[in-house]
Amino acid sequence: MKPDRIYMDNAATTRVDPDVVKAMTLHFSEGFGNSSSLHSFGSDAGRALSKSRETISRRVKARDHRLVFTSGGTESNNLALKGIAFANRKRGKHIITSSIEHDCVLNSCKWLEKQGFDVTYLPVDSEGFVDLGGLENAIRRDTILVSIMHANNEIGTMEPIGEIGRICSDHDVWFHTDACQSFTKAEINLEKQNIDLLTINSHKICGPKGVGGLFIRRDVAIDPIMHGGGQGSGLRSGTVNIPGIVGFAKAVEIMNDSRVEHMTRLRDMLIKGVLDIDGSRLNGPMRKRLCNNAHFSFRHIEGESLIVRLDLKGIAASTGSACSSGSLEPGHVLTAIGLEPEYTNGSVRMSLGRENTKDEIGYALEALNESVDILRRISPFKN
């Protein structure tokens, strides 16, 4: 059986669920009002907004947090980092993050360094875990924020955010975590895990693109980075994207435990099959791994060549190989986990979705085996 096309790049983005589309459509045609308006069109929109806010807030047991809607994960992370930095610069100028964060966190940090802030980039171990002792040692009297992601977008490592939250609260430092990949796929409890700020987004969970959010504990001092009409409690000006937010909430509603279990099962099947291929390795941990992430390296195989071959077989995956990046350098995550050079260039990420099936995993394994074999045959490196 050869399926038509198999999408295994759900960490990049996902297909929007038909129920989400349906929920959104209504808010383009009928409930199109501006939630700031006084008339009934406005209040209808306002109601939809607060209902969506409730649905999403419930998912992370938010009590003392407000939820500010943004245009996505990148904006949320920018707001968290820059907003906290500028509102608290009298208290201190030190920020701690990890070396495997998403580019929008790392590049925000680099920009903040240019503005006079001081950033510590914590190293990670060979599976991508931040060292808790190292974090504790890095906290100084002038530290204002710790920003460490929940699940790594490339290698799927789930950082121990509960422990990190506790350390931060013990030291009276605000803790932000980027949960773009893990939201609804792994448990998040803002209170239990001592999370002060949480970045979430919609398009990784079958919601629309262009919508995200930032949970902010009420007593956190934060400045807006977008100035205007004062929407989003003054933290995010701009007319509220009601259809997008309604769709986001619907996507959250739809995502349940059985879907997570389904993805976990397929992921484990895929990992087991790939590790049978000669010269393959799993990047990231075996346990404490994001339910839909599988990331491999094949010794002496170049990732772009492999991805293109897979694509011609109908399988969509992604690679962080040097050849495929604009800079021609291996990605910062693989460098941070200390992967040997003969493995860094041959990396492939296969991120599953709830629409994937067992048959598709079987087919993908066949295609991988064949493609690796062909590329090895024309390679100067034997095995």
Place this chain on the structure above:
Amino acid sequence: MYNETVMEHFMRPRNTGEITDADGIGKARNPVCGDVMHIFISVNKNNAGEEIISDIRFQTFGCVAAIATSSMTTELAKKKSLDDALKITRDDVARALGGLPPIKMHCSNLALGALHAAINDYHEKQKQSKGNAQAGTL
């Protein structure tokens, strides 16, 4: 990102493999991304007494463009005299492939580097064997 000709050479690369008793072997490494190519050539004289590349094979570890340019370089060099083969430029290779994305132009240096190295290797070996032959007659 890649055109049809590039994809065709990537999917069905010409002249792959090695020549066990090659007259010249060249190796090149892309300093930017670490990719590696080996070229093997057999050299014969044609009727006019010119040295030509009678057979050529390659092995490449690299991206789509690296594999496609390797394939095309061997196609262009095959049956050419050594002097003419040395004149092939990366623009020739790119043109024969119908164009390469600008960021991938550097990949064709890999193939040409290996080709030049193989021809040099051949000349070196010739010198040595001549030297040996002379030494033998003394």
